Amino acid sequence: MNPELTQWSGPHGLPRFDLIEDADFAPAFETELARAEAAVEAIASSPTSPTFENTIAAMEMAEEGLNRVLAVFYTLAGTDSNPARQELERDFAPKLAAYGSKVGMDPRLYDRVAQVAEHLERLEPEDRRVTELALRDLKRSGAGLGTDARKRMAEIRGRLAVLTTQFSQNVLTDERDYVLPVPDSGLSGLPAWLVASMRAAARERGLTGQVITLNRSLIVPFLEHASDRALRETAFTAWTRRGSGEGAGGEETNNLPILTEILALRHERAQLLGYADFASYKLEPEMAGDAEKVRALLTEVWEAAMRRASDDEAKLTEMLHGDGINGALEAWDWRYYAERRRKAEHDLDDSAVKPYLTLDAMIGAVFDTAHRLFGLEFDPINAALWRPDVRAWTITRDGKPMATFIGDFFARPGKRSGAWCSSLQVQHKLGGPDDARPAPGGGQRAIVVNVCNFTPPDEPGEPAFLSWNDAHTLFHEFGHALHHILSDVTWPSISGTSVARDFVELPSQLYEHWLEQPQVLDAHARHYETGEALPEDLRKRIVAADRAQQGFATTEYLQSALVDLDFHSGEPPADPLARQRALQDRLGAPAAIPMRHGTPHFSHVFSGDGYSSGYYSYLWSEVMDADAFAAFEEAGDIFDPKTAKRLEDTILSRGGSAPADELWTRFRERMPGVDALLKGRGLN
Structure with a gap:
């Protein structure tokens, strides 16, 4: 097994992605899955009376090695997919589902956790919380069901793992394989920055001229600006047919x-x-x-x-x-006429806004806001990550290490659409895999990843420009990152964003509010050539147009x-x-x-x-x-x-x-x- 998949040797504890090959994942996965199964079996079959330490705490670290392998793998599968990685996803999914069913429906584990839960009043607040959650999750997984029902539940989970993986891969295939060549006659109404991005997308695919792909950062502005109604309809139809059986993959991706x-x-x-x-x-x-x-x-x-x-x-x-x-206003008309109305009523043109919203400037705004609110400091680091344009920073506060942050900002073929926050490792305060207890000075800080799909620069060395929505996305995903960076709990299972689903978006959406504040924009939204601050009138028109x-x-x-x-x-x-x-x-x-x-x-x-x-x-x-x-x-x-x-x-x-x-x-x-x-x- 490639040790780099579990014993990361890069700077600041990062994996060395340059030392990892696709062929390394299957043996590492099988090895760490077997170790996790053995660790859980030892807990479930222990002859000793169940205690918090030998049951709940032990479960917290039972899957540490497996989690590290999967963190690296799924980071690559989502940001830089290829046929080998897609095949591995399809292979891993049912095995992980079977493992999850075996653990989640083990009546022995359920009995041991239930016995610990009988004495919640003896536990510290965090210990009590992870015990309550462990018991709840086992119940909701089916550990309390009869034998036949548990068997059927395992079958369902296994099948769902296969189906959801295939669903995701079908969407990715339709997005990756669709290209709409746009003739010069179809460029009417398009701003220069969008035409340049379309030409860059064509070059990236070995084509001439300019193209539209199903990258949201490309197709949405095309629908907003293209005066050719027939081309708008063609592009919009392709966008909405992803996964329908009428997309680029045909019936195979239905x-x-x-x-x-x-x-x-x-x-x-x-x-x-x-x-x-x-x-x-x-x-x-x-x-x-x-x-x-x-x-x-x-x-x-x-x-x-x-x-x-x-x-x-x-x-x-x-x-x-x-x-x-x-006739009626159609779906492929709305954005176009809304943009024209926005220009007329708010005198606002994206071409006038984008020069103030370069990616580097907005990253600076994100970091400065975190510094002013929480005292965080950011220093760039050189690390062997999965693509040359992926960037990393160490985060400290008052000289104390807090976390490592990775940003993968640009769209590319084989990258899942949208934007998200994930982690290579979560914060906790435990010792090593064989010492699942709070350890003075032990534990680990988060390594958190933000992934976006912004349009890359037209040429190497040139700035990347963001739309107002892109800038919101950047702040949003870093709000999720802060939930990891500032996490200060003992147990991995309650770390960072491990919260109720309808609570997890609070930090991310809250952080977006600072983007619109004059103090932030005056300091960071500056014209990339002149250094001029975003004019106050333009800022007000941006916010008003957004509300409209x-x-x-x-x-x-x-x-x-x-x-x-x-x-x-x-x-x-x-x-x-x-x-x-x-x-x-x-x-x-x-x-x-x-x-x-x-x-x-x-x-x-x-x-x-x-x-x-x-x-x-x-x-x-x-x-x-x-x-x-x-x-x-x-x-x-x-x-x-x-x-x-x-x-x-x-x-x-x-x-x-x-x-x-x-x-x-x-x-x-x-x-x-x-x-x-x-x-x-x-x-x-």
């Missing part, structure tokens, strides 16, 4: 039968555990608690968003007809959230697209505003269980983030040190060491309301 089976299996899984449906099962441990509370929130915001969207649709349709085009788009943005998001919830409530649909259309009809959703994530490529929901029945959580968290930022405003200083310290002490450092509602009320001393959210989106 996700409709896959997601139908996923929904049926999730329902069966929930019923085996005694729940009415998958939504009831999934929402039980979340802040929301049940589907009706979620629906109530989504419906309240939907009504406000639809009022704005209906007004916007009427105005955009009038603009369409003014161009001599009869909220009818569209909120409506497309809410459709996805409501469809996700509907799919998992009650009996699973035999025809998910028919169920989706029926819900949209009941809502009165505008035909010109489709779901943000079409069902066949809804990776949040079908590439794993993470956001299934949980896509609503962005809005749930937004209720809190609006209220949390108000705490800084009420203090009279958006960098108020006392409020920042309270935020770190009660939320950012605490991980999942207490229930989410308890952590929130420690910070804000009350639960939030929806008014701040509606005000922030301009929907009140």
